[in-house]
Amino acid sequence: MISGTPGRVGVIGGGVMGQALVGAMLEAGVDVDDLVVCEPAAARATEVSSRFGVRAADSARKVASRCDVLVLAVKPADLDQVLGEVREALDPGTVVVSVAAGVPCAFYERRLADATPVVRVMPNTPALVGQGASAVCAGAHATPEHLEQVRTLLARTGLVLTVPEKHMDAVTAVSGSGPAYVFYLLDALAEAGVLLGLPRDQATQLATATFRGAVALQEETGEHPVVLRERVSSPGGTTVAAVRQLDVHGVRAGVLAAAEAARDRSRELAAEQD
Ligand SMILES: NC(=O)C1=CN([C@@H]2O[C@H](COP(=O)(O)OP(=O)(O)OC[C@H]3O[C@@H](n4cnc5c(N)ncnc54)[C@H](OP(=O)(O)O)[C@@H]3O)[C@@H](O)[C@H]2O)C=CC1
């Protein structure tokens, strides 16, 4: 790759995460002519081309032979086959980036040529609107420059943290899967409004604005969530009565157990591929 330019990027897999990354990388300055996506499902390939104006290729091998960075955005179970397809075509300097949950850098390194730089990324779907939270970690042959190159490509996805690989399962459980927990709670709060007699559209608007406002307040003040919760809770008032019920129904324990289950599933996904 030419220093200071994002270089040529190939993306294998044009699904939910592949598309989120394509959009963000174009915004980060990758030239539309330097981005190619390989997606076997014809309808999805057409969707990617028309939505982003990028070329769709039918062969992962061809894509791999012409890029500086190869992003693997396929499901963990499809990785072995994809790596088999691209192995011989990859230039030794090409950085291989994977967003697959669970699967460690060593898995790729074992299947690719010696010293192939591998970078793992765990993004999340709010990357689609530039509000994502991602973590990256480097494989055995990825240098700080490779990591920086990938961070530059991800710059428009939102927050990007660098973590040691041992923390990637925890990241997956908190921010990778996290948007689903938030949507679950958002839906529950809107449903509560309907239970109490509000029209559904108003209940949904109020619940959504409450989530957005609460997060904005925490970010702007930098105060601990407990302090902000206490500020809502007037003595003898409605909030303390409500929060007591969240405790009685084990909502906090449920969130912790959910994250543990995601962490465990991430480990299983890695074991299933080996
Ligand atoms: N969705 C999310 O929120 C997140 C996902 N991830 C990770 O991203 C990866 C992709 O997930 P997601 O985008 O949700 O999944 P999707 O199923 O939406 O996308 C994967 C795409 O890859 C395609 N594909 C399968 N095999 C090949 C191949 N040999 N060559 C090219 N493309 C292929 C699939 O086609 P087909 O459907 O025809 O098989 C599908 O269109 C996973 O590894 C996941 O762990 C990480 C963080 C968050």
Ligand SMILES: O=C(O)[C@@H]1CCC=N1
């Ligand atoms: O559910 C999954 O396995 C992927 C990884 C994190 C979010 N979605």
